[in-house]
Amino acid sequence: MIGVAVVEDHPLSRQGLMQIIYQSNEMELVATASSVGEIEQEGYERVHVVLLDLHLPDAEGPDAIMRVKAKVPAVVVISATNDHRSVVDAIGAGANGFLTKGANAHEILKAVTTVAQGGAYVTPMLAAHLLRHAREADGSKASLLTDREREVLTLMAQGETDAAIANHLATDQITVRSLLNDIRDKTEQEYQADCFGYSREIDP
Amino acid sequence: MHCPLFVESDDPLHASVEHLPLSLGPRGRDPKMSAPRNSSDGSLVTTQSRQGSPPQPVMIQNSSKHCARSRRVGYDPALTSSLPSIPGPSLSEPPGLDAGTHTGSESDQHAANERATLVAFFMVRSMHLFQGGVCMVTGWRAYTRPRLALATLLANLLESTWLARRCWRRQAYRETFPALVDTGCGLVSLVAIAAATTPEDRTTWLNWMCPLTFGTAAGVAMAIEDRSAIAWPVALASTYVGTVWPSMRIGGSQVATAVANTASYANYYFAADRFVHRLRRDARRLEAARQETLGERERLATEQERNRQHRLLHDSALQTLEAVAGRYDVEPEAIRRQARREATALRRAISGDLTQLRGLRDNLESLAEEFAERGLHVEMIVTELTHEQTDPTTVAALTEATREALTNVLKHSGVKEVVVRALSEDEGTKITVRDQGKGFDASSNQRGFGIDNSILSRLADVGGRADLWSEPGQGTRVELWTPR
Numbered sequence: 001m002i003g004v005a006v007v008e009d010h011p012l013s014r015q016g017l018m019q020i021i022y023q024s025n026e027m028e029l030v031a032t033a034s035s036v037g038e039i040e041q042e043g044y045e046r047v048h049v050v051l052l053d054l055h056l057p058d059a060e061g062p063d064a065i066m067r068v069k070a071k072v073p074a075v076v077v078i079s080a081t082n083d084h085r086s087v088v089d090a091i092g093a094g095a096n097g098f099l100t101k102g103a104n105a106h107e108i109l110k111a112v113t114t115v116a117q118g119g120a121y122v123t124p125m126l127a128a129h130l131l132r133h134a135r136e137a138d139g140s141k142a143s144l145l146t147d148r149e150r151e152v153l154t155l156m157a158q159g160e161t162d163a164a165i166a167n168h169l170a171t172d173q174i175t176v177r178s179l180l181n182d183i184r185d186k187t188e189q190e191y192q193a194d195c196f197g198y199s200r201e202i203d204p
Numbered sequence: 205m206h207c208p209l210f211v212e213s214d215d216p217l218h219a220s221v222e223h224l225p226l227s228l229g230p231r232g233r234d235p236k237m238s239a240p241r242n243s244s245d246g247s248l249v250t251t252q253s254r255q256g257s258p259p260q261p262v263m264i265q266n267s268s269k270h271c272a273r274s275r276r277v278g279y280d281p282a283l284t285s286s287l288p289s290i291p292g293p294s295l296s297e298p299p300g301l302d303a304g305t306h307t308g309s310e311s312d313q314h315a316a317n318e319r320a321t322l323v324a325f326f327m328v329r330s331m332h333l334f335q336g337g338v339c340m341v342t343g344w345r346a347y348t349r350p351r352l353a354l355a356t357l358l359a360n361l362l363e364s365t366w367l368a369r370r371c372w373r374r375q376a377y378r379e380t381f382p383a384l385v386d387t388g389c390g391l392v393s394l395v396a397i398a399a400a401t402t403p404e405d406r407t408t409w410l411n412w413m414c415p416l417t418f419g420t421a422a423g424v425a426m427a428i429e430d431r432s433a434i435a436w437p438v439a440l441a442s443t444y445v446g447t448v449w450p451s452m453r454i455g456g457s458q459v460a461t462a463v464a465n466t467a468s469y470a471n472y473y474f475a476a477d478r479f480v481h482r483l484r485r486d487a488r489r490l491e492a493a494r495q496e497t498l499g500e501r502e503r504l505a506t507e508q509e510r511n512r513q514h515r516l517l518h519d520s521a522l523q524t525l526e527a528v529a530g531r532y533d534v535e536p537e538a539i540r541r542q543a544r545r546e547a548t549a550l551r552r553a554i555s556g557d558l559t560q561l562r563g564l565r566d567n568l569e570s571l572a573e574e575f576a577e578r579g580l581h582v583e584m585i586v587t588e589l590t591h592e593q594t595d596p597t598t599v600a601a602l603t604e605a606t607r608e609a610l611t612n613v614l615k616h617s618g619v620k621e622v623v624v625r626a627l628s629e630d631e632g633t634k635i636t637v638r639d640q641g642k643g644f645d646a647s648s649n650q651r652g653f654g655i656d657n658s659i660l661s662r663l664a665d666v667g668g669r670a671d672l673w674s675e676p677g678q679g680t681r682v683e684l685w686t687p688r
Contacts, residue, residue, distance in 0.1 A: 081551055084587050102547075104581070124623045128585045135588075157585060158681070159623025159638030 002116040003046040005031035007039050007068070008053040008078070013101065017051055017078070020105045027112060036064045044071045049112050052095075054079035054086060061086060062093035069094040074115035078103070087129040091184060092191030097121030098129075119177055120184035127156035130187055137190070144190055145183060152179045314487035318376040321480055325377060325423055326368050332416040333361055339412045346401075346410055353400040356393045360416065363389045383427035387436045390417040391443050398447035406448045407461040414444055414465055421469045422476035429481070434473065441469035520546040541577055548573050564593050564633070567603040568626055571610060580614045583623045591628035591688065598686045601662040602635060605670060608659045609637040609682040617641025617680060632668070632687040640679040646672060 004021050006029065008014040014032060021029040030046045033039035036059045039050070050068050052075050054061050068075050076097040077090045090098055096115040099108060111121040122130070131153045134144045145153070148169070155165045162173045169176070336357045340350070347353045367386055371377040390413070397413040398406055405411065421437035428436075445466055451458045524542050527534055548569060565586045572584035593599055606624065613622045619641040627634045663670055668686030 080547075082587075087587075124583055124625065125585050125587070128587050128625060128627075132588050132590070157588075157623075157625050158636045159583070159625065159640075161640060164678075 001028045002026055002112060003028055003030040003048045004112060005029075005033070005039060005044070005047045005050045005072075007033045007036065007050060007056065007064075009034040009056055010053070013053070013078075017108070020108050021051075021112075023105075024109055027109070035059070036067050040067070040071075047072050049074045049076060049116050051076050051078055051108070051112070053077075054081070054090065062089045065090060065093035065095050073118070076108075076111045076115055076121060078108075082125060082129075084129055084132060087126065088133045088187075088191070091126070091130070091187050092195075094188055096184065097123075098126050099123070100125070118181075120181045122153075122156060122180045122184070124157050124159050127153045130183060131157060133187065144186060149179055149183050149186075152176060153183065156180070313490050314484070315375060317483045317487050318378070321426060321483065322371055322375070322377055325419070325426065326364075326371075328419050328422075329364050329368075329416070332412065332419055333357070333364060335415065336360065336412040339410055343410050346405060348402055349400040352396055356396045356400070356413065360389065360393055360413075377423060377426050378429075380428055383424050383433075383436070386420050386423055387440065390420040390440055393417075394440070394443045394447055403448075403450040404454055404458075406451050407458045407465075411448075417444070418468050418472040422472040425473050425477035426480050429484075437469045437473040441466050444469070516550070520549060544576060545573060563596070563599045564602060564626065565589055567599065568606065568624065568635075571603065571607055572624070575610050575614065578614060579620060580610065581621045582610065583621070585623065585625040588625070588627040589633070591633075593628075593633050593686075593688065595666065598633075598666045598668070601659075601666050601668065602633065602684060602686055605659045605663055605684045606635055606637060608656055609684070612682075613637065613639045613641065613680070616644070619679075632685055635684040637682040637684075638679065643674045643676050643678045643680055645676055646674045 004027050006014055006017045006021065008017060014034065018029055018032060021027050028046075031039060031042050031044075033042060035056050044050075050072050052064060052068060054064075054077050056064050059067060065075055065077065074096045075094065076099060077095045078099050078101060079086060079090070080101050082098075082100045087098055097111045097120065099111055099121075103111075107123075114121040130145075131150065134150065134153075137144045151169065152165060155168060160168070162176050166173045166176045340354055340357055344350050363385065367377075367382050370382055377383075393413045394417060397411055401410050417440045421440055424433050424436045427433075445462065448458070448462045448465075452462065524539070524546055527542075528539055568584055568586055572582040575582050593602075610622065610624070613619075617639040619639055622637060622639040625636045625638075627636075660670055663684065663686065666686050668684065670685070671683040672680070673683075674680040
């Protein structure tokens, strides 16, 4: 069973997320809170994945993500906004997945399952943001991503399935997944090195 | 040694100019015009010492714009608190005036003032050196040791050149060390010139070092804005008095000249002090006023933005919420549609990503909305649309072609999801529409599956093209492309 905590201040959204987790057989809702302070008070016992709203009353985006990531291995952000800055800031702060509030139950469950296994949940939308980020970093420093990594992201952003990507790269889906994980880790490390001059240890 | 200090009348600029052609005769300065420096001037001293703290240049330069954002939203409280609200000097604490701390945070006006003062100072110095040269040529025989006098002139020439170069590089004469060197040079030269002339001649034009060191005294006032620096012109005046002391016994006119010249040290020092002080204070006030205006403008912009947001919320979400909360008999599907429209509008309003192309992006997002209402979930990815696609015909062609592709997905794919990615490339704009539906045999050219010919010709009209790929069971991919 995957222990899930929902941190969301909007009552309707929170209820919706709780409902989705309740109805899953592989997940258990172990905590809910409407702010980071509240979940910190409650504690993170048995929590494997936190579903985190990006705009909470006591902590904005990256700040909230970093506070939660200090205690919990995986965070999936659920945000009302998906502009480039918000997405890159969230991944840079350590989010393992980024969903918009329009995401359906199936997608949310898939994201939680993926990140609980230590993976990054990369949607076509997230892939496009990561590509744009890597492209904008070009020229200012050594290439952030390898050609192969860019290819994976491009195919992902175009809406190809894992199987199709693996087929295209003449590899298997496990390799595709691990490439996506590497890309997320790299983006986070580069982001933090950029902001603080050092790399934070990434939780395995 | 007693050293009378006099202060010039109210106009410091006038005073310093008036004294440029040196009066070595008894004409000098009318002592009646000068008032002893009284204690009321002490206010100047206290003002200066209060403002004595050096300006702290707090220009935060972010190596990356990403960091700027993440800091703003508060990664680390320590980092955040070190950020100034307005770069440069703050309003409550005007930049200080300490010597040698001229920084980039001060205003252009300030820099221009410093440069002008510098030019004035060195013009006066050049004139004095020129005067020394004239003395050497015309009075060579009058000196008891003409070579010593010449050596003194050359030494001063060298020292002044060094000073000018150093100050010009810093664009200001505002540090203690060169002032110390200049004063030291002045002291030694005063003694040297005295040694090169007879006691009778020390109060005449042959003693060109005397006017030169008036300038040195003025320079000290410029360089060091601390009243204790008065010790230096006092030292210069004392040395001058020491060298002309033997002349005093000769006659009344020598005494009068000596007294007038001694007073001139004080005149020069205080005149320069007040002049420079006033210039720097004005520049500081100007800068503070500028900052205040900037702050005011920022406040105004914030307020306008708040009003705009209030209006936005009032016109959209608030009305819908009232409709939901109220007891009107509204069909749930209508509420859902309205909510979706407003969510999209609000998201667009708050993301405010101005680098993105408005026309095409807006059209595509409206398409996503439109198809969502018809039951097709479109993952519309527009983040890579980073360049302006300005031509309205191109925008319309791309929009219509995308609509056509989405309609085909809705009709034929059998799935309820599709990914649309719009991308700015170096030479054009590309839109990919990809579904994971039934697909079809693209080579069979079944009617109704491809892209309508009218759409193809519209794309071709703007130099664009469309490609279609599909295989049974593999879904469909449509690629639309137009040049920039």
